[in-house]
Amino acid sequence: MRKMKLSNGRVVEVECLSCAIVNGIVEPDGGTIVESAHFHAHQDVAYPIKGLVILASRRHVKTFDQLTDEEAADYIRILRRIREAQRNVLGIENVYYFYNEDTTHHFHTWMVPRYEWMYEFGRSVESVRPVLLHARKHMNGEQHVQGVRKAIQLLQKELQAAP
Numbered sequence: 001m002r003k004m005k006l007s008n009g010r011v012v013e014v015e016c017l018s019c020a021i022v023n024g025i026v027e028p029d030g031g032t033i034v035e036s037a038h039f040h041a042h043q044d045v046a047y048p049i050k051g052l053v054i055l056a057s058r059r060h061v062k063t064f065d066q067l068t069d070e071e072a073a074d075y076i077r078i079l080r081r082i083r084e085a086q087r088n089v090l091g092i093e094n095v096y097y098f099y100n101e102d103t104t105h106h107f108h109t110w111m112v113p114r115y116e117w118m119y120e121f122g123r124s125v126e127s128v129r130p131v132l133l134h135a136r137k138h139m140n141g142e143q144h145v146q147g148v149r150k151a152i153q154l155l156q157k158e159l160q161a162a163p
């Protein structure tokens with residue numbers, strides 16, 4: 001077991017944070033955005049960027065090739081639905097996708113929307129870490145976080161309406 005500090009300051013002991021979230025042991029601040037047969041989507045408001053979504057598999061696997069055919073099909077389906085919802089309700093034109101296999105958590109993909117202000121940190125992959133840190137440090141005011149929660153609700157409504 002490892003101790004992890006959550007964004008709300010609470011410390012939990014879990015083997016794998018992704019397992020804890022998909023199994024409902026840890027409730028992500030902002031709540032679940034949508035669930036499918038094999039995946040679970042949420043946002044951690046510790047990174048207060050509207051429409052940022054973390055899509056985690058339900059099963060504890062680390063690498064892409066460990067997904068079954070059924071899980072892989074479900075992954076693409078839910079990823080596309082979330083992407084479409086980001087466009088429809090938040091007007092997001094571009095998204096960066098990140099997923100790495102050498103993480104302490106299990107299989108999860110970050111969907112990071114691209115906003116105009118982010119270009120001051122650069123145009124491509126190297127800008128993402130500074131963008132996330134900037135958001136966490138400087139965009140964490142109550143008004144901004146409320147905007148992020150509202151965006152989560154819009155995504156929830158859009159994604160939970162249709163199958």
Ligand SMILES: [Zn+2]
Nearest residue numbers: 016019060106
């Ligand atoms: Zn896990």
